[in-house]
Amino acid sequence: MPELPEVETVRIGLGSLLPGKIVRAVTFDWPKGFPNSKHDVSVFLIGAAVKDVRRRAKVLIIDLDNDYSLIIHLKMTGQLVFRSNDDLKRFGAGHPNDSLIGTLPDKSTRVTLDFGDSKLFFNDQRKFGWMRLVPTIEIPEIDFFKKVGPEPLAHDFTDQDFIKRLQRRPKSNIKAVLLDQTVIAGIGNIYADESLFAAKIHPLTLVKDVPMAKLKKLFQELQAVLRLSIEKGGSSDRNYVDAKGQKGSYLTFAKVFRRDGQPCLVCGTIIEKSRVVGRGTHTCPTCQPKPKGTK
């Protein structure tokens, strides 16, 4: 589930909660998702203090004061939920506010970091997510970080940079290219659909067939939807929650995503759902006419 805005929301939350906390204990039994040995965890994680929480693409990086870092990918259903011991006592068996989270840990909890006065739960229903403890200095050498594209909201990332990178894949359809993390970092299914709708581009259009003006428009709209979503705490469909276990409200503002069967907010045509690159894809057939030669 989590794309750039959701991971960024978690980063902001953890960034205000974790720095200074010392890891006192770690509970885990998930060799595939968290392959570090008990020995390494006890030597390089227990006793270390959290220094900083960063994000690159959809990956969270928790830097420790011993030159090690935890890198975490939430994939589709991962959650990182922080609870003080007081909250655990108070809300352990209940649902604070409109949270999707009940008693913690629950059956999807894969890893628990215990800070003494509080805990951080890594939940992941589908177990696609992962977490690794690595020397901080080795992070840039990890394959994913070597290959991942630029941050779409970086201040020095321009529309010309964006267009140049998209045009490296002229014969792919534009949605596939937006979703390719090596082209641009952090875009997933929700923000691909939303930005393509805003720029009035059909997702199946080949990159080479999109006029320059529309590529520029796409860049502006992509930045706008990402920024709005971060402001709204991300999108919560079923699983996503922030560091405090709360849902985000962006989907209230989504114009096509999960709005199939409802009228387009621009022209009133019924929004359609189809499959593009194997993913559920939402379009307005009037605002985003299909490219010639597709059915």
Added chain:
DNA sequence: CACTTGACCTGTCCGC
């Protein structure tokens, strides 16, 4: 090489 498809998991929802 460029590009597309399936596999990884579990849970939920929908139709019969």
Added chain:
DNA sequence: TGCGGACAGGTCAAGT
């Protein structure tokens, strides 16, 4: 109510 099948927001390996 039960059951099979499709589907879910990501990424990689394997396929064409």
